[in-house]
Every structure is written in structure tokens, then in C-alpha cells.
Amino acid sequence: MEIIKSIFESIYLFVWGPPMILILLLTGIILSFKSGFFQLIYLPEIFKKTFGSLFNGSKDGFKAMSVALGGTIGVGNIAGVAAAITIGGAGSIFWIWFSGLVGMMTKFSEICLAVEYSEKNERQETFGGPMIYIKKALPKSLHFLAYLFSVFCILASFFIGNMSQVNSVAFCVNSAFDISKLIVGISIALIILFLIGDNNRISNISALVVPLMSLLYIFATLFIIGKNIYFLPAAFRAIIEQAFGINSITGGISGAVIIHSMRVGISKGIFSHEAGMGSSPIAHASAKNADPVTQGMWGVIEVFIDTMIVCSLTAFAVLCSKEFRCGTALFGTELVNKIFSDTFGNIGSKYLAIATAMFAFASILGWAFYGKASVDFLFQGKKFCKVIYIVIFVGVIPLGSVISTNDVWSLADIFNGLMAFPNIIAIILLNPIVIEKIKIFKGEDIAKKHNSLQPVRKKMQRKTN
Numbered sequence: 001m002e003i004i005k006s007i008f009e010s011i012y013l014f015v016w017g018p019p020m021i022l023i024l025l026l027t028g029i030i031l032s033f034k035s036g037f038f039q040l041i042y043l044p045e046i047f048k049k050t051f052g053s054l055f056n057g058s059k060d061g062f063k064a065m066s067v068a069l070g071g072t073i074g075v076g077n078i079a080g081v082a083a084a085i086t087i088g089g090a091g092s093i094f095w096i097w098f099s100g101l102v103g104m105m106t107k108f109s110e111i112c113l114a115v116e117y118s119e120k121n122e123r124q125e126t127f128g129g130p131m132i133y134i135k136k137a138l139p140k141s142l143h144f145l146a147y148l149f150s151v152f153c154i155l156a157s158f159f160i161g162n163m164s165q166v167n168s169v170a171f172c173v174n175s176a177f178d179i180s181k182l183i184v185g186i187s188i189a190l191i192i193l194f195l196i197g198d199n200n201r202i203s204n205i206s207a208l209v210v211p212l213m214s215l216l217y218i219f220a221t222l223f224i225i226g227k228n229i230y231f232l233p234a235a236f237r238a239i240i241e242q243a244f245g246i247n248s249i250t251g252g253i254s255g256a257v258i259i260h261s262m263r264v265g266i267s268k269g270i271f272s273h274e275a276g277m278g279s280s281p282i283a284h285a286s287a288k289n290a291d292p293v294t295q296g297m298w299g300v301i302e303v304f305i306d307t308m309i310v311c312s313l314t315a316f317a318v319l320c321s322k323e324f325r326c327g328t329a330l331f332g333t334e335l336v337n338k339i340f341s342d343t344f345g346n347i348g349s350k351y352l353a354i355a356t357a358m359f360a361f362a363s364i365l366g367w368a369f370y371g372k373a374s375v376d377f378l379f380q381g382k383k384f385c386k387v388i389y390i391v392i393f394v395g396v397i398p399l400g401s402v403i404s405t406n407d408v409w410s411l412a413d414i415f416n417g418l419m420a421f422p423n424i425i426a427i428i429l430l431n432p433i434v435i436e437k438i439k440i441f442k443g444e445d446i447a448k449k450h451n452s453l454q455p456v457r458k459k460m461q462r463k464t465n
Contacts, residue, residue, distance in 0.1 A: 012410055015417035018259065021266050024276055027424055028102025031109055031431060035438050039104035039300045046297040077217075077306065078356060079168045079332035080268045081314040085324070086331050088264025090235065091242030093315045095265025096272070100307030103275030104300045109427050109434045112296035113137070114281030116433065128285030129370075130278035130423040131377045137430055145422035149278055150374035152422070154389065156279075156415040157374075161367020162393060163400030164412045165360035168333040170401035172353035175337055176346075185401025191361070193394045196368045213358035214310065220351060221313035224343050228320035235319035267413050270420065272311055273303045277416065278423035282373045283366065293441045296434075368393055 032039065039046070084092040110130065117136045118128030131153075134146040166188055170181035225232065243261055274280055280302065284295050314336070318324050321339045330338055333356070340348035371393060372386055379385035400408065 009410075011414055015414050017263075020417055020421075021262055023424055024106075024266065024270065024420065025099070025102060027276065027428060028099070028104075028106045031105040031427075031434070032102055034431065034435050035105060037105075038438055039108060040101070043300075043304075046300050049294055050297050050301050077272055077310045077314055078336050078352075078359065079164075080272050081311050082318050082335045083332040084264050084268035085315065085318055086335065088261045088268075089242040090238035090315075090319055091240075091244070091261035092265030092268065093239045093312075093319075094243035095262045096269035096307060096311055096315075099266045099269035099275070100273055100303050100311070103269070103273050103307070104303045106427065107273070107275040107280060107299035107303050108296040109431060110276070110278060110281045110423065111284040111299040112292040112434050112437055113427070113430055114285040115287070115290045115292040115295045116437070118285040118290075126286050126288060126290075127282075127373060127376075129282035129373060129377075130426055131374065132285070133430065134422065134426045137433070138426060142425075142429075145425060147378065149419065149422040150378045152415060152419040153279065153282075153374040154371050154378075156277075156412075156419045157367040157371035157393065158396050159408065159412045159415050161279075161363055161370070163396055163403065164408045165363045166397050166400035167403060167408045169353070169357050169360045171333050172337055172349065172356045176349040176353040181401045182398060185398035188360075188364075188401070189394050189397035192364055192368070192397060193390075195365060196390055196394065213355060213362065214305065217310065217355050217359070218313060220340070220344075220355070221317040224317040224339065225313065225320055227343060228322070231320040231325065232316065235316055238319065239315075267416070269307060269311070270416060273306045275299075275303055276424050276427070277420045279367070279370050279419070282370045293437050364397075 081093070081096070084096060088095075113133045114128040114130070117133040118126050119132060120126055131146040131150050134149065135143050138145070166185055169188065170184040173179050173184045174181050243265075245261070270276065280299060284290070284298065287295055317339060318335065321342070323330070323335065323338050323342060337349055337352055340352040342348070344351060368390075371389060375386050375389045
């Protein structure tokens with residue numbers, strides 16, 4: 001058993017070592033610079049183009065975003081953030097933020113490419129993703145990356161989007177309602193089995209559940225932070241000091257602390273917002289008649305909501321809590337569950353159990369969507385292969401409810417990193433296409449603003465004359 005554990009630790013350190021961290025960060029940084037920090041400078045316009053479009057009756061982009069956000073916002077925002085603080089210290093939160101800021105541009109790019117190279121299947125349904133844009137846009141010598149991505153996506157769907165989600169739900173429900181973890185796992189498996197076959201049902205459920213669960217969780221964490229508001233400045237200070245390895249007592253800087261904090265923060269950040277992994281583009285590519293740039297903007301919003309809002313609120317709720325300040329041996333979901341119980345009493349753990357279950361259901365359905373798309377690509381849409389995948393996907397749910405929490409998270413992080421590798425190569429090689437799309441959008445935006453000012457200019461001219 002010790003040998004197996006040692007092997008897993010070695011694989012984890014290989015996947016999430018300095019090279020992978022550097023590649024992911026540099027990809028986001030380079031895309032940010034080349035686009036003129038499009039994701040930040042144009043953020044007001046991005047909100048207008050996305051949420052503003054809902055008032056015009058355009059809901060396809062929102063539904064695609066809800067499926068993707070359902071796969072993105074999940075246990076990673078609760079257990080993942082708490083685990084990052086426990087393992088990597090408060091400084092890991094800074095690196096979660098940083099990975100989110102540059103990750104907005106990475107996610108924009110992969111979604112833009114997925115929509116640009118999307119196809120229609122025999123049922124006239126739009127589909128796409130990294131496996132499609134790798135095969136259509138890259139040289140034949142690199143087509144193996146498409147198949148590599150699909151294999152890793154399928155494996156990741158079992159761990160990132162399935163077992164890690166169920167594991168946290170089972171713990172919360174068991175703590176709150178004293179229901180056996182295995183019974184929780186079997187119940188979830190049966191519900192998912194009923195829902196997994198219909199993509200329209202998945203998108204409709206996600207469009208309803210994701211906004212609701214996000215708001216409920218946001219209100220609860222805001223209340224916890226408000227109750228401990230006095231400790232908020234100290235939490236901010238701890239995040240900055242530990243992110244840069246600053247010892248507040250000696251004034252020294254530790255490089256080892258920085259590297260450890262970066263590795264934990266970035267891996268957990270990517271687990272949460274999934275920028276660069278290639279999962280969300282599969283959902284976004286399914287949006288009907290989508291424009292690559294506009295749909296990419298939904299990806300920016302996705303990372304913003306996931307990382308800058310939901311992850312931040314979890315982090316401050318943990319860092320300001322009495323449980324954390326007094327020192328704790330609890331980890332992940334157990335830590336958040338204790339904080340909710342201390343704040344809200346018995347109803348707190350029940351509330352968290354329901355919130356976690358809602359997060360997890362949306363994530364599991366989203367990842368089932370990604371896994372099925374990868375199976376379709378690998379086996380050219382053969383129904384039998386899809387049935388086998390669904391049976392395995394549903395079958396591992398009860399296992400996820402009883403397996404060790406640490407083991408689940410380690411496996412999730414490993415496949416998370418492996419899946420990102422072929423996709424990041426594609427994004428780097430195809431970035432000129434994305435930058436060109438942004439330039440066209442900026443040109444159109446400037447032209448629109450110029451035209452909208454024409455009546456004002458004419459009026460001013462008449463007054464001058």
C-alpha cells in the first residue's frame with residue numbers, strides 16, 4: 001500500500017511540478033498581453049454582451065455557460081479551496097486568484113476555438129471541443145493530441161467530475177442527516193442514471209440549478225464573513241505574506257514556501273475554474289449559432305464567477321473562522337462543514353449538505369456531457385461504446401462515496417493536469433487565430449462607438465457654426 005501511495009505522490013509531483021505550473025501561467029499571461037488584457041479592459045463590455053443578451057431573449061449561450069459552470073462550480077469551490085488552505089497555507093488563495101485572472105483569457109481562447117471549429121453531427125446537433133479543433137486546425141503530425149485529450153477527458157470525468165464530487169456529498173449528508181455514505185452514493189447513481197442520457201435535460205437543469213445554488217452559497221458565506229469581519233484584514237495579510245513566502249516575524253523570504261503555495265494554489269485553482277483543461281469548450285461549442293468571440297466572453301464570466309466570487313468567499317469564510325484561527329486538523333469538506341455548523345448550528349451542516357449536493361449534481365451532469373463527447377469522438381459515435389461509458393460512469397459513483405478523501409483528490413489533480421497538457425499545446429499554437437478574432441471585435445466595437453457619436457458630433461458642429 002505504501003508503494004502505491006509513493007507512486008501516486010511521484011506522479012502528482014511530476015504532473016504539477018514547476019514546468020506544468022510555468023506552462024499554464026505563461027499561456028494565460030502571453031494571451032493576456034497579446035490581447036491587450038482583453039478579459040480585464042473589456043470586462044464591462046463582456047458583462048453587457050453576455051448577461052445583457054438575456055434581455056433580448058438569447059438564452060443558448062447562457063445554457064451552454066450553465067452546463068460549463070455546472071461542471072466548473074462544484075466541490076472544488078468548497079472542499080478544494082479549504083484543502084488548498086490546509087495544504088498550501090493562506091498564500092495558495094493568491095495563486096488561485098492569479099490563475100483565475102490569466103485563466104479568464106485561456107478559457108476565452110479555448111472556447112473561441114471550439115466554436116470556430118465546431119461541427120454538426122448526423123442529428124444536426126452542434127458539437128466541438130479541443131479534440132475537434134486539434135484535428136481540424138493543427139498539422140496531421142499532432143492529431144494524436146486529440147485522441148490523447150479524449151482519453152484523459154474520459155478518465156478525468158470519473159475522478160474530477162464524479163468521485164470527488166460524490167465523496168464530499170456523502171460526507172456532508174452523512175454528517176447532517178446520519179445517512180450511510182454508501183446509500184448516498186447509490187441514490188446519487190440512480191438519479192444520475194435517469195438524467196444522464198438527455199443533453200437537453202442536462203442543459204435545462206443546469207440553467208435552473210447553477211444560478212440558484214450559487215446564490216444560496218454566496219449568501220451563506222457572506223453571513224459567515226460578516227460575523228467574523230474583524231478578522232478580514234488579517235486574512236488578507238496572511239494571503240499576501242504566505243503567497244510570497246514572507247515571514248512576518250523575521251522579515252525573510254522563503255522560496256520553498258512560494259513554490260509550494262503556487263503549486264497547491266494553481267492546481268486547486270485550475271481544478272475549480274478548469275481554464276486550459278479543455279472541458280468547458282465542449283459545452284460551449286454546443287450553443288446554436290454561437291459567435292466565437294461572444295461565446296468566449298461567457299467563458300470569461302464563468303471563471304470570474306467561479307474564482308473571483310465563489311472561491312474567494314469560501315477562502316475568507318475559512319480564514320476568518322474560529323475553527324481555522326485556533327488551529328485545526330480537519331481537511332477539505334470536513335473543515336467547511338464544521339465552520340457552517342459553528343455558525344448556523346445543526347441547520348448549518350444540513351444547509352451545506354444540500355448546497356454541496358446541488359453543486360455536485362450539476363458538476364456530475366456537466367462532466368458526463370464531456371465524457372460522452374470524448375467517447376463519441378474516439379469511437380465515432382457508436383452507441384454501444386456510449387452505453388458502456390455510462391454504465392462505468394454511474395457504477396463508480398457509489399465507490400466515490402466511500403473511498404478516502406485524500407486519495408480521491410490526488411487522483412482528480414493528476415488527471416486534471418494530464419488533460420490540460422494536449423489542450424494547452426493546441427491553444428499556444430492556435431493563439432494567432434484567437435488574437436485575430438479579438439482584433440476584429442475591437443475594430444467593430446470602435447466603429448460602433450464612432451457611429452453612435454455621429455449624431456452628437458453633428459449637433460455640436462451645428463452649435464459651433
